[in-house]
Amino acid sequence: MIVVGAFTLQGPRGVVWDLLHDPDVLVKTLPGGERLIRGADDTYEGVMRVGVGPVTAAEFSVTVRLRDKVPPERLHMDVDGKGGIGFTRGTAAVELVEQAGGATLMKYRAELLVGGRIAAVGQRLLDAAAKHMTRLGLEALNRELQARLAGGGGGAS
Amino acid sequence: MKPASFVYHRPATLDEALALLADHGGDAKPLAGGQSLIPAMNFRLARPAILIDLDRVRELAFMTAGPDGLRLGAMTRQRDVERSPLAARAAPLLHETLPFIAHPQIRNRGTIGGSLAHADPAAELPAVALALDARLHVRRRDGARWIPAAEFFTGLFATALTPEELLVEVAVPAPPAHSGWAFEEVARRHGDYALVGVAAAVTLDSQGRCERVRLALLSVGEGPVLAAQAAGLLVGQVPSADLIRAAADAAATSDIDPPGDIHASPAYRRQLAAVLTRRALTRSLERAHEKAT
Numbered sequence: 001m002i003v004v005g006a007f008t009l010q011g012p013r014g015v016v017w018d019l020l021h022d023p024d025v026l027v028k029t030l031p032g033g034e035r036l037i038r039g040a041d042d043t044y045e046g047v048m049r050v051g052v053g054p055v056t057a058a059e060f061s062v063t064v065r066l067r068d069k070v071p072p073e074r075l076h077m078d079v080d081g082k083g084g085i086g087f088t089r090g091t092a093a094v095e096l097v098e099q100a101g102g103a104t105l106m107k108y109r110a111e112l113l114v115g116g117r118i119a120a121v122g123q124r125l126l127d128a129a130a131k132h133m134t135r136l137g138l139e140a141l142n143r144e145l146q147a148r149l150a151g152g153g154g155g156a157s
Numbered sequence: 158m159k160p161a162s163f164v165y166h167r168p169a170t171l172d173e174a175l176a177l178l179a180d181h182g183g184d185a186k187p188l189a190g191g192q193s194l195i196p197a198m199n200f201r202l203a204r205p206a207i208l209i210d211l212d213r214v215r216e217l218a219f220m221t222a223g224p225d226g227l228r229l230g231a232m233t234r235q236r237d238v239e240r241s242p243l244a245a246r247a248a249p250l251l252h253e254t255l256p257f258i259a260h261p262q263i264r265n266r267g268t269i270g271g272s273l274a275h276a277d278p279a280a281e282l283p284a285v286a287l288a289l290d291a292r293l294h295v296r297r298r299d300g301a302r303w304i305p306a307a308e309f310f311t312g313l314f315a316t317a318l319t320p321e322e323l324l325v326e327v328a329v330p331a332p333p334a335h336s337g338w339a340f341e342e343v344a345r346r347h348g349d350y351a352l353v354g355v356a357a358a359v360t361l362d363s364q365g366r367c368e369r370v371r372l373a374l375l376s377v378g379e380g381p382v383l384a385a386q387a388a389g390l391l392v393g394q395v396p397s398a399d400l401i402r403a404a405a406d407a408a409a410t411s412d413i414d415p416p417g418d419i420h421a422s423p424a425y426r427r428q429l430a431a432v433l434t435r436r437a438l439t440r441s442l443e444r445a446h447e448k449a450t
Contacts, residue, residue: 053314054197054275056204085202121200124350125313127416128278128379132313 003092003110003130007138011145013096013104017072019145020094029140031133032057042066050083052129055122058085072096079112086116106138160198167210171217171296175323177209179298182320185209189232189271192263217270217325222247226331231270231324235282239264248329250338250358254285257340260348270324273309276316276380279350283310284381285340286327287373288356294326303328313379333369335361337444341433342375345420351376352421353429355408357437359391361445367391372408372434377415377426384408387434396442405435 009016019025023044027036036046043065051057060083069075077092090112097105114126122129166185168174178185185207188194197203211217217232220241227247229238238244239255258264258272258281272282273293286293286306293304295318309317318324332338342354353376360369370388373381387408394400408430415426 053277054194055202117200117202121197121202124279124418124420127418128313131416132379 001112001114001126001130003112003127003134004108005131005134006105006107007135007142008099009104009106009138009142009145010102011104011142011149012102013072013098015148016096016104016106016141016145019141019148020075021066025141025144025148028144029137030062031136031140034059036062042069048081050133052125052132055085055118058083077110079110083116086114086118088112088114108134158199158201160195161201161204163198163205164207165210166207167213169213171214171323171325172298174209174211174214175296175298175321177207178323179321181207181209185320187211187274187323189274190234190266190268192259192267192271193275193277194271211323220244224331225328227251227329229269229327229329231268231273231326233269235264235267235269235272236261238269247331248289249332250289250340250356251282251285251329253338254281254340254356257281257342257344257351257354263348269327273327274316274318274324276310276314278313278378278380279354279376281340281342281351281354281356281375284354284356284373284375286329287381287383288338288358288371289329290371291330292328293324294328295322296325297321297323307383310380315380332358333360335363335368335445335448337361337441337446337448339437339440339444341437341440343429343433353377353415353426353433355430355433355437357434357441359438359441359445361442364395365446366393366395370404370438372437374408374413374430374434377413377430382413384412384434386411391438396438398439401435401438401442404438405431408434 023036023038027033030048032049034047036044038044045063048060049057060081063080065078067076074095079090081088092110095107099105166177186205188208188210211232217230219230221228222243245252272280291306293309295302304317311317338358340356342351344351356373358371362368370391372384372387375381387404390404409427415423417423
């Protein structure tokens, strides 16, 4: 499955780049994120509970490793997720482009393999579910960005 | 496969069902035919702690037609609507769409309200409800509200229903004079989930211009999608083949952002959306003209 798109974040690129490395922020942007800790070598490990529609939220353990970083422009992620109802693994490329007015355009492209029961039964819905969760995650990231700018930006609102 | 264990309630009245929902809310799922929920439970993808079976709530299974249109209880079986001359007269688009839903065995058990509340993006009834501007009556123990279809479907298998609320009735407005309708879909086999489907409802004014155009597409997004840009090209115009083609192209390129899967790529879905929208509009307008002359 390929998930590709772009999303405008209302804040400067440097701040976005920092947020992408902050596990306390990322856990809030992962749909159903329960915990996330930063290990060695830019590796993050966590747990999320994911459920869409009739699928009862199920626990997945997730490992994300950041690599090939070009701060603050682009990075790659290796993603590995496992749960009782299925698994996913793959890579994602993220690019941050400065926009006029201090905004940042995030371009992303992920190639993910999804397997297990969830893929066998829900194949026709994976793409829509991935788009749905990506949008939820990016909207949450934008909210965290606004909170960061409001809190640490010296009176910016 | 067998489902995970659950607590089973079978209320005999609506009040009883609403009380159970009020008490158990998010842990409970109403069972309204079970043609989607039970398979998901058997695969153990859905694991509701409590099921509230609405099968015995007779007051939710009814069909009446009046000057305002057709009113359907949420537990009305899809097959009963399909076989109803009353439904054929009062809501011809709905009636014509029903045979496209899965198979007769499934329509024997599947209910109108169950399909709407499930909100599968590939389901026919949500798109038809949207095209017909149906209103959905929702109740909870201590209140009730009417929700227009356009506000009821909020995303992927998501609706405006809160955990305490139950969909109890659907009101389909009577088609105005000079109205036409059509439903088109493509599935690999009859009864499979449609790759793309289109429900169309149009009304002409006395000069033969499009007064109202509603196009709802299914299987092209997170829920049923109203093709507003396509409709905008037609409203106020006397329809022509070129205009229909332009509207169909707008539906396929501007109104939707379809997903891809092993059955159909996004590009193929756009192609289907253009062709099916053109056919649905053409047939709807023919019917509206027949009724106008």
